[in-house]
Amino acid sequence: MRLVLKNTKNLGDIEVTDGIITSIGAERSDCDEEIDCSNAMVWPGLIDGHVHFRTPGQEYKEDWRTGSAAALAGGVTSVQDMPNNAVPITTKELLEEKQAIVQKNAVVDFKLSMTASDQSVDELIEADPDFMKLYLGASTGDIAVTKPELLERIFQETHGQIMLHAEDEGIIRQNEETYKGESEPEIHSAIRGREAAIAAINDALELAKKYNRSIYLCHVSTKEELDLVRAAKKDGVQVYLEVTPHHLTFNEGSYKNFKNFVKVNPPLRTKEDNDALWQGIADGTVDVVATDHAPHTRDEKQEEYWNAPSGIPGIEFMFPLLLTGVYEQKITLDDIYRCLVENPAKIFGFTKNIKVGAPADLVVFEPDTAWVVQSTDVKSKIGWSPYIGYQMQGKVLRTIKHLS
Ligand code: NCD
Numbered sequence: 462m463r464l465v466l467k468n469t470k471n472l473g474d475i476e477v478t479d480g481i482i483t484s485i486g487a488e489r490s491d492c493d494e495e496i497d498c499s500n501a502m503v504w505p506g507l508i509d510g511h512v513h514f515r516t517p518g519q520e521y522k523e524d525w526r527t528g529s530a531a532a533l534a535g536g537v538t539s540v541q542d543m544p545n546n547a548v549p550i551t552t553k554e555l556l557e558e559k560q561a562i563v564q565k566n567a568v569v570d571f572k573l574s575m576t577a578s579d580q581s582v583d584e585l586i587e588a589d590p591d592f593m594k595l596y597l598g599a600s601t602g603d604i605a606v607t608k609p610e611l612l613e614r615i616f617q618e619t620h621g622q623i624m625l626h627a628e629d630e631g632i633i634r635q636n637e638e639t640y641k642g643e644s645e646p647e648i649h650s651a652i653r654g655r656e657a658a659i660a661a662i663n664d665a666l667e668l669a670k671k672y673n674r675s676i677y678l679c680h681v682s683t684k685e686e687l688d689l690v691r692a693a694k695k696d697g698v699q700v701y702l703e704v705t706p707h708h709l710t711f712n713e714g715s716y717k718n719f720k721n722f723v724k725v726n727p728p729l730r731t732k733e734d735n736d737a738l739w740q741g742i743a744d745g746t747v748d749v750v751a752t753d754h755a756p757h758t759r760d761e762k763q764e765e766y767w768n769a770p771s772g773i774p775g776i777e778f779m780f781p782l783l784l785t786g787v788y789e790q791k792i793t794l795d796d797i798y799r800c801l802v803e804n805p806a807k808i809f810g811f812t813k814n815i816k817v818g819a820p821a822d823l824v825v826f827e828p829d830t831a832w833v834v835q836s837t838d839v840k841s842k843i844g845w846s847p848y849i850g851y852q853m854q855g856k857v858l859r860t861i862k863h864l865s
């Protein structure tokens with residue numbers, strides 16, 4: 462099978478033969494399929510550093526077939542999957558079992574991580590995995606490391622990349638008391654208030670400094686956190702900062718339309734925070750944009766506030782949404798490349814090359830094409846998205862991923 466990407470704007474013709482790149486730049490025509498790329502650019506397949514594909518145990522929400530399909534629709538060919546499964550990945554055995562199951566079904570490259578609760582810190586240290594996702598405040602069940610001395614042990618005795626869900630457990634529990642008689646979705650942004658995120662980020666930066674360890678801060682959502690990280694980076698602290706498409710797009714005003722469908726941890730903030738996060742991408746404070754693709758069914762999301770699970774899916778729409786940000790002159794194409802390819806490749810250890818002889822791992826996209834998201838564009842198993850009806854400027858034409 463010979464495929465030619467004809468006349469791409471950045472690399473000319475690209476020929477792919479049986480999944481391997483066989484020519485770049487020279488004119489090619491003799492092929493089985495030709496794609497007109499005269500309005501398109503070609504990049505390495507994108508990386509999503511934060512997904513919840515729900516295997517094993519919650520395949521009714523997502524599995525690696527549907528998750529991979531959703532990823533490819535969004536130009537994503539590599540993902541970092543989170544460990545908050547039905548049975549959380551807290552031992553080496555569970556990690557190996559998960560690896561074997563995912564390997565069978567994934568149509569994208571993947572990396573997995575381990576987590577810990579206060580009770581299972583020893584197992585984490587014993588396993589010393591490449592990637593750890595630690596919750597400083599519980600988001601799923603009671604998975605969280607809440608005792609400072611246990612966190613310090615992890616920082617001292619492990620060697621992998623520490624990824625942090627940084628919201629302060631104590632502050633959240635206190636706020637829950639205040640709001641326990643209410644059930645409007647809006648209270649979510651008050652219960653998990655910005656002060657909980659800011660306090661936890663402060664603690665995390667202190668630990669990174671004290672133990673000279675690199676930390677990766679998941680889904681940073683407020684202007685204050687960005688400012689703290691910007692200052693810490695200047696001081697030489699090893700810190701990576703991630704933001705999500707939903708924290709760039711939605712805010713406290715969005716509950717009115719979407720109710721608990723936009724209930725997410727950390728919660729939606731303000732319009733000023735949306736703007737600050739875009740600015741953070743533009744000025745280089747943000748290292749990674751990742752989806753935190755967290756599918757839950759419609760039925761689950763229609764439960765009343767206290768029972769509705771947190772999480773917003775959207776891996777199909779991250780890239781178009783960022784391209785729309787380029788059209789609106791908030792960020793540049795180079796910013797997207799840095800946050801979706803270059804930085805996450807380095808942080809998570811994915812190899813991304815466009816060269817003759819390499820397996821094809823490509824996203825072909827039109828930076829300027831306008832389109833409106835339809836329900837049929839949702840490839841995730843749960844079949845809903847807050848982005849339906851959203852006007853995008855920039856479209857994935859094709860994603861090509863050679864499976865080895
Ligand atoms: C995540 C999920 O649904 O798995 N939800 C979320 O709101 N981000 C849990 C998490 O990692 O916080």
Ligand code: ZN
Binds near residue numbers: 755
């Ligand atoms: Zn998450």
